[in-house]
Amino acid sequence: MASDSIIDWSKLTWIDPPTMGRTELRDVKKAIDGTFRDFTRANGEWIEAIFDPLQSFLVWFEKLMIATPWPLFLIVAAGLAYYGSRSWKLALITVASFLFIGWLDMWEDTMATVAMVSVSTMLCIAFGIPLGIWMSRSDRVQAIVVPILDVMQTIPSFVYLIPVVMLLGIGKAPALIAVMIYAIPPIVRLTNLGIRLVDKDTLEAADAFGASKRERLWGVQIPLALPNIFAGVNQTIMMALAMVVIAAMIGAGGLGTPVLRAVNNQYLALGVFNGLAIVAIAIIFDRVSQAFGKRLQKHREGGHGV
Amino acid sequence: MSEPKVQIKNLYKIFGRKPASMVQHVENGMSKPELLDVHGHVLGLNNINLDIPARGIQVIMGLSGSGKSTLIRHINRLIEPTAGEMIVDGEDVLQMSDTALRDFRRFKASMVFQKFALMPHHTVIENVRYGVDIQGVAEKEAAERAQRWLERVGLKGFEQHYPAQLSGGMQQRVGLARALATDAEILLMDEAFSALDPLIRTDMQNVLLDLQEELHKTIIFITHDLDEALRIGDNIAILRDGKMVQSGNPQDIVLRPADDYVTDFIQDINRARVLQVGTAMSPATKKCDGPQIPHNTIIEEALQTCVDSHSETATVTKAGKAVGSITLDQMVRAIARPEAVSADDANYR
CATH class of the missing domain: 3.90.1280.20 (CBS domain Like)
Structure with missing residues (x-):
């Protein structure tokens, strides 16, 4: 039988390329699915247990934000915006945006989304920056990590939702992992790039004065790479927000859920309102983090005098 | 003259994939272009021997590509040699452990760079303190020392500026103060004044000569400018294609140039x-x-x-x-x- 061989010769023509036999192909897929399902059954429990604290933390954080009296939240938000950007205008825009969001009855969903994005960004920073530093120190690590980051950034998100859901089910933790897979590459890349771009002459000076490896890293490399690292943080936040709707499909909650409902039921207004709320949060996060990043580069200003 | 402060012995540096195996060829008299053509290796330094006395200004001079910046980086081992010895105060720098080398760089030899190489994210005073802080000097003394040297190079009032806010000449004064603040006996100056315009350069040469009169450090000064070399050098070594063609005091060089290359060099000097x-x-x-x-x-x-x-x-x-x-x-x-x-x-x- 033709379909038994590795190539189905009966179907090979000048128009169609060689294909694997139908049975073989089905067997391969079945084998992969079966293996992963067995793995999940065998290990799902303890893997889930690992992520349990994360899940409870997320739930707790979200509840905390929702339970916070709205005036208090506005004060904190405005304070953070002002601290980051030193701009009253931006602080005011932040307050106005959140008030408007509340007025359109999207407060709870917005809190859930802000909680999710904040936690995922923190985790991305916590894992991404050390990984970026490691990459910058070793060409071999870089050669291994870069293609992985390429895959993470280009693979359609739905594809990795499948194994994540198989392993962890539907909920906040798997949603968080999906968001992180999508959002962590920029911070890793830009940390690596930023450190590698630090002026060789400056590093040589540090060496010439006998700086140890740690003094080199914390005294010269990281501070001089900070603008790039901050561009990475900014990108990571934006990508996390972009994943909100997709992550809602596996239980992230927040503003993505009403958007999905709007798509399924053709509710134009609901979709637009929630979409714009995401945009508003994105703009606030973006402007504040950019302004903060810029302030870190104070020393780059040229010219004489103070 | 007593024991030399720095002794460079049979120093070779060859750049390429298998530098160690190339030393033999160079010892047998292979020239720089030959080595590149036949073996694809670049000859950086060719059997350098030089005794540098303490408390003087030793100038090492040559055109670009002559290996002078490579040579000075061997003294504090920013570049590893292919073969040879670098004896400072009787100890071979090239045999030092990482810790010993770090201490050597912290306490014994400090460096001034052609492109200043200041820390752009630190203020002027923080830059001057850099070496002192790495030495682990206590806060109060470090601050005093930095302030003293900053004032000594004439930058009082600029403490809180960032390097980017200063002119080239002022930045190099910061570089000089940073190197002097460590109190190292040896000062390595890699084309320290070459990036400055002529008036400022003369100015900085005066600053250096003034300081040297009171400090008597062992200064190793790299330059491509013969006028500068003759002006500040107690001794001058001339490099060409990684080989030392002449070494002597300024009078020697001008009166008795060793070969056509040096003769050519001294054509236009005053x-x-x-x-x-x-x-x-x-x-x-x-x-x-x-x-x-x-x-x-x-x-x-x-x-x-x-x-x-x-x-x-x-x-x-x-x-x-x-x-x-x-x-x-x-x-x-x-x-x-x-x-x-x-x-x-x-x-x-």
Whole structure:
């Protein structure tokens, strides 16, 4: 039988390329699915247990934000915006945006989304920056990590939702992992790039004065790479927000859920309102983090005098 | 002169994939272009031997690509040699452990760079403190030391500026203060003034000479500028294609150039500013007329003294005693280019 061989010769023509036999192909897929399902059954429990604290933390954080009296939240938000950007205008825009969001009855969903994005960004920073530093120190690590980051950034998100859901089910933790897979590459890349771009002459000076490896890293490399690292943080936040709707499909909650409902039921207004709320949060996060990043580069200003 | 401070012995640096195996070829007399053509390796330094006395300014000079910046980086081992020894105070820097090397860099040799290499994210005063902080000096003393050196190089009032806000000359003063603040005995200066414009460069040379008069550090100064070398150097070593072609004091270099390369080099210098009357005088048996001039006066000044005192001749003294006499004619002849060199020169063009 033709379909038994590795190539189905009966179907090979000048128009169609060689294909694997139908049975073989089905067997391969079945084998992969079966293996992963067995793995999940065998290990799902303890893997889930690992992520349990994360899940409870997320739930707790979200509840905390929702339970916070709205005036208090506005004060904190405005304070953070002002601290980051030193701009009253931006602080005011932040307050106005959140008030408007509340007025359109999207407060709870917005809190859930802000909680999710904040936690995922923190985790991305916590894992991404050390990984970026490691990459910058070793060409071999870089050669291994870069293609992985390429895959993470280009693979359609739905594809990795499948194994994540198989392993962890539907909920906040798997949603968080999906968001992180999508959002962590920029911070890793830009940390690596930023450190590698630090002026060789400056590093040589540090060496010439006998700086140890740690003094080199914390005294010269990281501070001089900070603008790039901050561009990475900014990108990571934006990508996390972009994943909100997709992550809602596996239980992230927040503003993505009403958007999905709007798509399924053709509710134009609901979709637009929630979409714009995401945009508003994105703009606030973006402007504040950019302004903060810029302030870190104070020393780059040229010219004489103070 | 006592034991040299820094001794460079049979130092080789070859760049390429298998540098160690190339030393043999170079020892057998293979030249830089040959090594590159046949083996694809670049000869950086070729059997350098140099004794650097303590408390003087040793200039290492050469055109770009001659290996001078590579050589100075071997002294504090920013570059590893292919073969050879680098003895500082009797200890081979190249054999030091990582910790010993770090201490050597912290306490023994500090460096000033061509492109300043200041920390752009630190203020001027923080930059001056950099080496002191790495030495682990206590806060109070570190702050005092940094402030003292900052004022010594004339930058009082600029403490809180960032390097980018200063001009090149001022940035290099910060670089100099940073290097001096560590109190290291050896000062490595890699084309430290080459990036500055001529007036500022002269200015900085004066700053360095002033400081040296009171500090007496062992300074190793790299430059491509012969005028600068002659002006500040107690000793000058000339490099070409990684090989040392001549080493001596400025008078030696100008009066007795070792080969055509050095001869070519000294073509355009102002000889009146380098040569001293002691090298052009006739030893006197009798006392002579005219003003008394110390033997190490440069001819430019001696001429001026003679003209000012309307005298055709002058008495040359050493430690207050007359050792010879010199005429205006002798001085003028001394600063003219030697015959042989001029003829040679004509053949070149």
